[in-house]
Amino acid sequence: MGVLLKISGVTGGYYKEDVIKGVSLDIDSGDFIGIIGPNGSGKTTLLRLATRILYPSRGGIFFKGEDIFHMDLKEFCRMIAFVSQDISTDFSFTVKEIVMTGRIPHLKRLQFETKRDAEITEQALTLTNTSGFKDKRIDELSAGERQRVIIARSLSQEPVLLFLDEPTSHLDIGHQVQILDLLKKLNRRNNLTVVMILHDLNLASSYCNRIILLDNGAIYKQGRPEEVLTYRNIEAVYKTVVLVNNNPLTGKPNVVLVPGKE
């Protein structure tokens, strides 16, 4: 398997303020990682650093040993894709047109999409179960359908590593499970490495093989769900009282909220 992405002592953020402070993290091939942490703990900033949107002020990030900031941008985007929380619906592109833009990293300038690109797009649509509405306009879809379209686009990039920023935040529980089942399937069958930010601790617990708990820009704890999701860790980081028992179906930790007294 081996290390796919190595984040090594990274400090960075916006302008003069470093949001991430000295984070080191190895992402192995085949991992299914959940990043959790309170608001402002630096989850999104960490992903933005790892996808080259932000440049670290200290430390380095290496993809298979190669400094990602020295890689050709298109080559980088053929390996690593990013799924955002939502997509702009200001302009009414069709689903197929949007998924097709995932082929951009594979195209040279002046080169138009070939039949192979169309086939890969078609596969991505099928995998995400979105081919049924591929000719619909993006503004006609529900939030759950839109999220699947964004995932389809990232799959048409044919990445080996997929970052997702709260892929389930706009979705009801049915759609949440549907999206995570899909990601798990891609992880198992296509050996796609998945790293995602999740707000729901129990979703992270049920699906991820590794959890990274961020607090104030640094890793507070990382490891298997049962190592990270203890009431001590959660109470210390989230500043709230919780109860942790076991999910009777999966045997994984199950975090229960404790409402405050009046």
Next chain:
Amino acid sequence: MRLKKILQILLLLLSAVIILGLVKGAVNIPMAGLLLKENQVIFNMRLLRILAAVLAGSGLAVSGIALQAILRNSLAEPYLLGTSSGAGLLVVIAMVTGISKIYMPLAAFIGAVASIILVYNLARQGNRVADKSLILSGVIVSIAFSSIIVFLVSVSGDKAVHEITWWLWGSLDVYDYRLMLLVSIPVIAGIAAIYIFSQDLNAIIMGEEEAMHLGIDTQKIKKALILITALITASLICVCGIIGFVGLIVPHMMRLVVGPNHKTLIPATCLAASIFMIACDCLSRTLFAPVEIPIGVITAIIGAPVFILLLKKGKRI
């Protein structure tokens, strides 16, 4: 196949307005008489106007498309970044100081390019240029230059006022065909260049960061496209002054008809903008013939209600 039909209709309409543009004018010539020798001078003149209309319409509308996409702002238009007021200002200065008329196009070009450089540098923060600062500095520079234009016009004689109208409201009266041929090179090359960026524009219009995740160097492409659109608009201002609205409304209309995909939007918009401009020019020549109304007035008078109608229909633009 809907697309094919739309393109066919547009081509049909284009041929219709071309014939209209050749036949109608201060003097009406029947179609059969178009190729007669005695009408040759008028025929050539009108053909030149039609070419100017096609060039100006396509150039302005495609520039509008590019700026709307890279700034992700549906109100962006070719003159947003100060080209029009910069060109206008330099032309007025040239008129007031009595420089020969031959140098007017050059003055317009220099003014347009200089003001876009000014706007870009005002908006720049280190290596990055934020969309909002770009739009804001464009608006501010435009207002400042416009007020200087009005000041200069009001302190100078009446005659200058009439002359400047030609520049500020545009005209397709091509007085020098060589100048038009010269200008057609950057305009056509610019349109072609923007078309090459179609797929990048598709990605950028969905979000700048999204585009970066698809391997697009958005800062670099933005810079290139601002330069290309500046070149197109500055070149067009040289030959036909400032023609408003076409760069704003035709792209929006065509988005409603063919959708937002730039690969089809750009060619369809070229056709539609050509039709629109030829028709507007026809009106500007014939409505109060032999007096010619500045074409910018016609495009705005027709454009504004059409635009309001589209907005009221509640369709997304």
